[in-house]
Amino acid sequence: MIGRINPLYILGGVSVLLLISILSLYSIKSNYTDAKIKYKETKELTTKLVALKRLYSKRFILPRKYNSSVEVTHSGATTKLYAQKINLQELNSLMKYIINSTYQIQSFKIEKISKTKATLKMDIK
């Protein structure tokens, strides 16, 4: 007849509530830690990946001074360099330029044909 709830039931109820809150908090804390670790990993991954992509996705540009001695052709993503008779000093300078840049050297062949001249074939991606 009278709608009073036994206080022990209320205590039981709030205890269950406390248990649920603790378990929920434990679970969400674990999720948060995982999310933080994943974020850190992803940040490291993206930083590295973006830097590497930037380094190795550069399109090859031949400095003007080599235009007369080096022929440049493009085949898809690959740039082909060809010099039938290139002066050794000029070749040395060109190789320094390529090596000190971050172009992707796929293959090359340098062959000395005389004391001062050489041939060059190179594929750069």
Added chain:
Amino acid sequence: MFSKYKNNAKTIFLDPIFYTQYTLSKEEKLDIILSPSLYWVQKVVIPVKTTREAKKLLESVFDGVLLEGDYSYDLYKDGEYFFAFAYENQKILKALKDANIETQNINNIYFAQKELQNIDGAFEINKKQVIYKKDGIIMLLPPSLKGDDEYEELDLSHIQLSKHTIKLKYKKSYKKNITQSDLKLLKPIMLVFILSMMFFAQYYITSQQTTEIVKKTQNLFASNHLKSTTIQNKSMLLRYTNIQKRQDNIREYLSTLLSFRLTQDEHISKIKLNGNTLRVELENTTPNTQTYIQKRLAKKHIKYTIDTKQNKTILEISI
């Protein structure tokens, strides 16, 4: 069912001033007839057909009649008249408390107006009060007016109770009903409840932070124009790392080869990179130079194969 309860419950008259203090066990039940002092009654004609419709007009029936208070209303129909009631829960609850009647001891609560309407004449309801009916309304004779006349005592045990009962609202009197044992439990209940709320608040904050960090993670991919999953991006990173390793090796090995100290006649005649092999041909090399080259390569921890044919040296280095 009703008769069963009735048989078990004792009928009492409850007055807020002249009351008996009961000592009841948990199992004992009482049917309580409320004294006219605990309610207001009006015998009225309301131009509606049903009790339900009349109930909607109850407040207006007592408009300007009642003292200030928080009233509940009730009514029943008797012939062409409606008997409208206004009562205060708090007052009734106080009267129950004063009489030491716990809520668990209450079977039903009735209005004296309904239950005693068949009395004929005046009766002594307790030692100090007389109850009587005038113009169909049950009234109490105040003690001061009772005088010395002696009245027959009203025997409540033989009263046939009606089905018209009232339900009390306990919400506002809850605090007053709290017992000492309840109070002892109040602190732990509050403590546990507050702790739960704190944990839930912390849960909510952490949940928001988690959502935020997940969004930030997703944004990292989007803002850097990367693939949508970590696996795809890891695979891409591996590809670029391999590219970097290969390119670094090519540059390091070329740098080492070009830094060989050769004599006037010795020279590199051919360098070829094909796949993962760097092949170098040197002309006019002396055994001393060949030894020097091998020492340099070993010092740099470069894996190689060397082939010497007369004065020609062929080096093959794996990238």
